[in-house]
Amino acid sequence: MTAISESQHGTTGTSAQVSMVFDLNKCMGCQTCSIACKVLWTREEGEEHHWWMKVNTQPGLGSPKGWEQMGGGWKNGRPVPGHQPTRAEFGGGWEFNYDEVFYGGKGRNVHLRPTDTGDGSTKWGMNWDEDQGGGEYPNAYYFYLPRLCNHCTHPVCVAACPTGAMYKRPEDGAVLRDEEICQGSRFCMEACPYKEIYFNYARGIAQHCILCFPRLEEGVAPACARQCPGRLVFVGSADDPAGPIHRLVHEWEVALPLHPEYGTEPNIFYVPPLSPYRLHDDMSIDYETPRIPPEYLESLFGPKVHTALARIKSELDTVRSGGTSEILDTLIVYRWHELFGPYTTDPATLDRRPETVAVQIGTKPA
Amino acid sequence: MRVTAVTDPLDSPTDPGWEAVPREAVPLAPVPLDAQPNAYIRAAWEDRPYGLVSGADVAVARNNGRLFVRIEWSGSTGPATNGSLPEFTDSAGVFFPAPGGSGGNAGPPATIGTRESPVTLWLWRDLLPVQRSLPAARALLGCGPGVFRPLSETDGAKSPSDNSSISATSQREGLRWAVVISGDAPPADAPRMGLAVWDGANDERAGIAAVTHQWIELEAGA
Ligand code: SF4
Ligand code: SF4
Numbered sequence: 389m390t391a392i393s394e395s396q397h398g399t400t401g402t403s404a405q406v407s408m409v410f411d412l413n414k415c416m417g418c419q420t421c422s423i424a425c426k427v428l429w430t431r432e433e434g435e436e437h438h439w440w441m442k443v444n445t446q447p448g449l450g451s452p453k454g455w456e457q458m459g460g461g462w463k464n465g466r467p468v469p470g471h472q473p474t475r476a477e478f479g480g481g482w483e484f485n486y487d488e489v490f491y492g493g494k495g496r497n498v499h500l501r502p503t504d505t506g507d508g509s510t511k512w513g514m515n516w517d518e519d520q521g522g523g524e525y526p527n528a529y530y531f532y533l534p535r536l537c538n539h540c541t542h543p544v545c546v547a548a549c550p551t552g553a554m555y556k557r558p559e560d561g562a563v564l565r566d567e568e569i570c571q572g573s574r575f576c577m578e579a580c581p582y583k584e585i586y587f588n589y590a591r592g593i594a595q596h597c598i599l600c601f602p603r604l605e606e607g608v609a610p611a612c613a614r615q616c617p618g619r620l621v622f623v624g625s626a627d628d629p630a631g632p633i634h635r636l637v638h639e640w641e642v643a644l645p646l647h648p649e650y651g652t653e654p655n656i657f658y659v660p661p662l663s664p665y666r667l668h669d670d671m672s673i674d675y676e677t678p679r680i681p682p683e684y685l686e687s688l689f690g691p692k693v694h695t696a697l698a699r700i701k702s703e704l705d706t707v708r709s710g711g712t713s714e715i716l717d718t719l720i721v722y723r724w725h726e727l728f729g730p731y732t733t734d735p736a737t738l739d740r741r742p743e744t745v746a747v748q749i750g751t752k753p754a
Numbered sequence: 755m756r757v758t759a760v761t762d763p764l765d766s767p768t769d770p771g772w773e774a775v776p777r778e779a780v781p782l783a784p785v786p787l788d789a790q791p792n793a794y795i796r797a798a799w800e801d802r803p804y805g806l807v808s809g810a811d812v813a814v815a816r817n818n819g820r821l822f823v824r825i826e827w828s829g830s831t832g833p834a835t836n837g838s839l840p841e842f843t844d845s846a847g848v849f850f851p852a853p854g855g856s857g858g859n860a861g862p863p864a865t866i867g868t869r870e871s872p873v874t875l876w877l878w879r880d881l882l883p884v885q886r887s888l889p890a891a892r893a894l895l896g897c898g899p900g901v902f903r904p905l906s907e908t909d910g911a912k913s914p915s916d917n918s919s920i921s922a923t924s925q926r927e928g929l930r931w932a933v934v935i936s937g938d939a940p941p942a943d944a945p946r947m948g949l950a951v952w953d954g955a956n957d958e959r960a961g962i963a964a965v966t967h968q969w970i971e972l973e974a975g976a
Contacts, residue, residue, distance in 0.1 A: 434884060469798035472957075475839055507839060548794035550900035550960050571894075571902050573960035574841075579794050589839060590884045 405541070405561035406599060407626040407633050408613065409643045410534050411659040411719050413700075414620035417532035419443050419515065421612035421621070425536075428611050429598070434590025436481030440597040441536045441612045442514040447522040447684060450535070451514040452477035452583050460544065461581030462651030467544050470578040478586065479512030522684070526671065529679045531661040533688075534621075536612065537584040537597035538645070538654030539563045545596075548579035561655060562599040570594055581650035607733035614728070614735075619721045624729025626655065631729055632718050633657070640715050642696045644689040659719065660685055660693050662700060755947075756975035760815045764822045767925050767932035772824055775813040780949055782809050782964035785899045789865045790961050795900070805964035806830055807951040810846075814947070814972060821939040823848045823876075823947070826932040831955035842959050845879035845952040846933055849896055850940040863948030864967045867896035873948065875902060876935045878922035880954065891922035891935055899961020945972040 425441035444450040452458070452473035460470030475481060482502040489500050502510040521530020539556075543563045546554040553569035554576055556562070565576075570593040577585040577594055585596040600610035608614070613621035626633045636643040636659065643657035663680035665673050685693045703713040718726075725732045758775040784805025790796045810827035829844045849863070852872040867873035875896040881888055894902040924933040946969040952958040 467792075467794040467797055469794075472841065474841060544794065547792060550791045550795060550898075551902060569903055571900075571960065573900060575795055575798070575960070578798060587841075589882060590887070592885055592888055 402541075402556060402558050402561040404559060404625060405627065405655055406539070406604060406623065407561075407637070407655040407657065408610075409622040409633050409636050409657045409659065411620040411622075411643075412531055412533065412661040413659060413719070414618045415443070415532040415534060416618055417443050417445065417518065418617065420615050420617055421534055422514070424611040424615035425597070428600075430586075430595075432588075432590070434588040435586070435595070437475050437478040437509065438586040438588070438595065439478075439480070439514040440584075440586070440595075441534065443532050443534045445515070445518045445521055445530050446533045446688065447530070448517040448520060450517075450533075451479070451512075453479065453512045453516075455583040456647070458583055459581070460579050460583070460650070462542060462544055467547060467579055468581070470581065472574050472578045473583050474507070475587070475589070476508040477512065478514070479509055479516055480514060482510050482513075523679065526667045527679050529663055531663075531680065533646075533658070534612070535582070535584070535646075536656065537563060537599070538582060538652065538656045539597075539599055541653035541655060542651065544579045544581070544652055545576035545585060548575040549573075550575060557601070560599070560601065560604055562601045562604075563596075564598055564601065565594065565596070567591075567593050567595070581647065581652065582654075603735065604731060606735070606738055607731055608735045608738070609728040609731040619724060619727060622727050622729075623731050626657075628729070632726065633729070635718065636715075640699065641692065642699050642715060644692055644696055646688060648690040658689065659700070660689050660696055662697065755812065755814055755970050755972055757814045757816050757821070757972050758975050760817045760822075763817050763820065763936070764815050764824070765921070765934060765936060766923050767824055767826070767934045769934075772813060772815075775815045775824070777811045777813045777824075777826075778970075780810050780812045780966060780970060782807055782949065782951055783864075783967050785864060785866070785950075785961050785963050785965050789899055791898050791901050795961065799962060804953075804956060804958055804962045806953045806956050806958070807964045810949060810951060812949060812970070816939060816974075819939055820936055822934055822936045824932065824934045825949065825951070826930065827951055828929045829931055829955070830929070830953050832926070832928055839882055839884075840954055842952075842954040842957050843880040843882065844931060844954040845877065845959070846931070846935070847875050847877040847950050848935055849873040849875040849948045849950070851946065852895060853940075862967060863969050864965055865899050866948065866950055866961065866963070866965060867898060867901070869897045869901075872897045874905070874940070875950075876920050876922075876937050877902075878924065878933050878935050879952075880924065880926075889920075890924070891920045891937075893920045893937065899963070900959070902960070945974075946970060947972055 422442045430438035458471040461468050485503050488498050504510050523529045553566045572592040585594050588595050609623045613623045622632050624631045624633050637657050643659050645654040663678045666677040666679050703715045707713050755778050764771045810825050813824040815822040825846050852874045873896040875894045878891045893905045920937040922935045948966045950963045950965040952963045
């Protein structure tokens with residue numbers, strides 16, 4: 389008889405934590421990361437609306453629609469009830485009028501269009517409000533925010549799971565789910581304050597970003613990071629004092645977690661975006677005021693965002709006046725492999741072993 | 755409750771053979787909030803009513819070593835009409851003290867098993883059209899409200915029923931469900947059964963359920 393122990397309902401100690409840093413000053417919103425993830429992991433029926441990796445435009449309602457108002461996370465050491473996002477709030481999973489266009493003999497005058505499935509899912513999508521942003525002309529602004537599971541140090545999703553299907557892997561800190569044990573009760577979806585968990589309607593289980601752990605095990609960086617043409621996604625241990633993630637996060641403090649007030653201690657960090665200066669009504673430049681309101685950035689990244697931005701600006705000034713900057717040299721990434729720590733293996737050089745991977749996803753270690 | 759021996763399997767809730775099987779009204783009440791398995795679930799449901807189905811009509815028949823349980827109750831909503839996918843669907847299950855150990859007999863059935871006293875749960879759920887590849891009924895090990903696990907051979911729980919022998923047939927008329935769940939009959943030393951019903955429209959799932967707070971004692975009948 390398998391007893392389900394109390395410890396499986398909480399968090400477990402990790403001996404190592406794989407972290408990522410996204411430099412938002414280099415992200416161009418191309419969604420290559422989103423597509424790299426989509427084609428690798430979520431192409432099956434039931435996963436149509438899954439975007440384990442997606443890039444939202446900020447300010448915006450994001451994905452699922454209005455996720456920052458959906459609750460979840462920890463407050464004073466207690467889990468906060470949250471809303472379970474619906475398929476319509478994620479958007480996507482759209483149906484199209486393929487029959488009408490391709491088989492109805494009307495191909496010349498009927499155009500391909502999404503058909504409303506009745507649940508409103510064709511009224512939103514992971515990049516529905518792309519490039520809308522905020523502010524008024526001539527001071528409109530926006531930036532891109534690539535989002536995925538934060539593989540949190542205190543994952544409230546794990547604490548909310550009644551079956552013990554969810555766990556945090558000690559060897560790399562990936563927050564995973566044993567798909568054989570998951571009963572699809574979706575308390576994890578409610579509890580996650582980042583709304584990073586999706587329901588697979590066809591299989592009746594919840595799913596989310598797996599940190600590409602089968603790739604990590606082979607020394608390959610996660611697909612979103614490796615495919616990013618902007619060379620802005622660092623992967624590695626935040627505990628390696630010589631590695632770029634440790635230096636960016638802990639030493640230089642220019643990379644910050646998203647919504648630290650949610651209390652889950654994310655392991656995905658962001659270098660916050662610099663912005664152009666505001667323009668006065670007469671179109672002269674207001675050198676005192678950045679176009680992205682600092683209070684908006686604080687609402688996303690917490691109060692440390694101000695010192696982080698000041699630090700990057702002062703490094704820029706140093707370089708402009710002929711000096712050098714280790715921080716900027718790190719963020720520029722002169723050599724691509726420097727992004728990936730120990731995960732530089734080219735996946736094209738590996739034997740493909742899909743069966744092994746499938747078994748690993750479905751099995752929580754004893 | 756009398757278990758009626760029948761000459762033919764009664765897989766369907768509309769089988770006329772059910773007319774000869776006595777029905778009993780079984781009261782249901784919410785699984786206690788303080789028994790819910792973690793602080794998140796307790797916090798999310800402390801101000802929200804659940805276990806909305808207050809009773810079901812139950813009949814039990816036996817044929818060739820197989821047990822047929824017919825459950826009939828009223829849900830709170832009919833089938834979705836606008837093409838939208840409901841997030842949670844109606845569900846019902848019967849459970850028996852799991853073999854071995856203290857065999858579930860130690861405690862009342864209101865928690866759908868405990869870690870020390872698990873139950874074998876035969877769980878039916880109304881499937882979405884997109885879930886056509888999933889079985890309508892499964893056997894699970896219940897170790898507490900929503901603390902459910904697939905049965906596996908390592909659980910030593912091949913009987914009373916392994917997963918493949920569980921089946922269910924359902925019929926809905928308006929708000930009224932009639933479901934037959936069947937499986938290999940549990941061993942004679944555990945002739946008691948619990949019942950749980952989940953109201954999908956109220957987001958009920960896992961331990962958020964209505965359940966029997968007393969065991970239903972099963973008596974072999976003619
Ligand atoms: S981001 Fe959400 S799903 Fe991912 S580990 Fe944190 S709480 Fe869990
Ligand atoms: S692939 Fe890179 S540049 Fe493109 S959207 Fe993703 S993180 Fe941004």
